Amino acid sequence: MRRSTHVMMPDHTPLTPPDYFDVHSHINDAAFDVDRIETINRTLQARVWTIVVGTDRRSSQLSSQLALFYEGLYAAAGIHPTDNTSEHFWKEYFIDLFASKKTVAVGECGLDYFRADGASLEEVARQKTLFESQLELAVEVGRPLMIHCRNAHDDMLDILASKKREYGDRLWGNIHFFTAGESIARRYLELDFTLSFSGVITFAREYDDAIRFAPQDMILSETDSPYAAPVPYRGKRNEPLFVKEVVKQLALVRGEDFEEVRRATVENAIRVFLALPHNASISTE
Numbered sequence: 001m002r003r004s005t006h007v008m009m010p011d012h013t014p015l016t017p018p019d020y021f022d023v024h025s026h027i028n029d030a031a032f033d034v035d036r037i038e039t040i041n042r043t044l045q046a047r048v049w050t051i052v053v054g055t056d057r058r059s060s061q062l063s064s065q066l067a068l069f070y071e072g073l074y075a076a077a078g079i080h081p082t083d084n085t086s087e088h089f090w091k092e093y094f095i096d097l098f099a100s101k102k103t104v105a106v107g108e109c110g111l112d113y114f115r116a117d118g119a120s121l122e123e124v125a126r127q128k129t130l131f132e133s134q135l136e137l138a139v140e141v142g143r144p145l146m147i148h149c150r151n152a153h154d155d156m157l158d159i160l161a162s163k164k165r166e167y168g169d170r171l172w173g174n175i176h177f178f179t180a181g182e183s184i185a186r187r188y189l190e191l192d193f194t195l196s197f198s199g200v201i202t203f204a205r206e207y208d209d210a211i212r213f214a215p216q217d218m219i220l221s222e223t224d225s226p227y228a229a230p231v232p233y234r235g236k237r238n239e240p241l242f243v244k245e246v247v248k249q250l251a252l253v254r255g256e257d258f259e260e261v262r263r264a265t266v267e268n269a270i271r272v273f274l275a276l277p278h279n280a281s282i283s284t285e
């Protein structure tokens with residue numbers, strides 16, 4: 001089932017939608033310590049909005065604070081499966097961050113058996129527990145999940161399918177940095193999870209099938225800044241502005257009009273992340 005594209009802005013004034021939406025950036029990362037404000041100004045002046053994504057408590061707090069200061073910046077708060085393995089899930093800490101309506105997603109969270117040392121049984125169990133507690137939080141606070149999944153799609157799809165049966169429309173979200181084939185894409189789409197594509201699609205061809213297969217209303221654009229800069233910026237520090245290159249490539253691979261794909265990526269991001277339809281306590285209207 002699709003949610004409506006009703007946008008609830010924090011101050012209740014209608015805003016003109018942006019030209020591009022980078023649904024996953026880390027401008028809270030140390031790579032932007034020297035020029036974070038300039039980067040943000042460049043981004044917003046170019047009419048690009050972005051969700052600044054946390055990977056642990058500290059970066060989630062920073063992303064939530066940035067979102068409060070800037071119109072056009074939103075935050076995701078959560079614990080990455082492998083970035084900071086010393087961190088346990090501290091529910092009350094995150095609930096506090098979700099008091100802000102501009103903290104719009106739980107994540108990035110998920111499963112990563114590639115980075116985890118051989119993914120021992122203990123490590124798999126640790127990651128599943130960490131992910132499932134964040135999934136429960138997402139349902140509780142009425143936010144979508146921002147999912148990181150690497151070399152773990154079967155386990156991820158098992159969890160999502162079983163929780164989807166339990167929670168239905170109260171559970172939704174996006175598979176960030178989607179880098180798999182059409183058959184995996186199909187299974188996520190069947191569960192109503194969107195797929196966001198990053199700069200790697202500008203120089204790797206193996207995801208083209210998935211890009212073409214996904215319906216236009218289920219694709220999103222992202223940078224994962226400061227990582228994975230697209231062509232023609234490869235090797236440089238990535239930033240949200242470069243999301244335009246991702247959108248261009250999506251249109252090219254899909255054989256669709258650029259303007260149509262651009263508009264779709266913005267509308268889809270607004271529908272998935274800004275509509276927040278599920279939790280009355282978050283809406284103060």
Ligand SMILES: [Zn+2]
Pocket residue numbers: 024026053108224
């Ligand atoms: Zn990320």
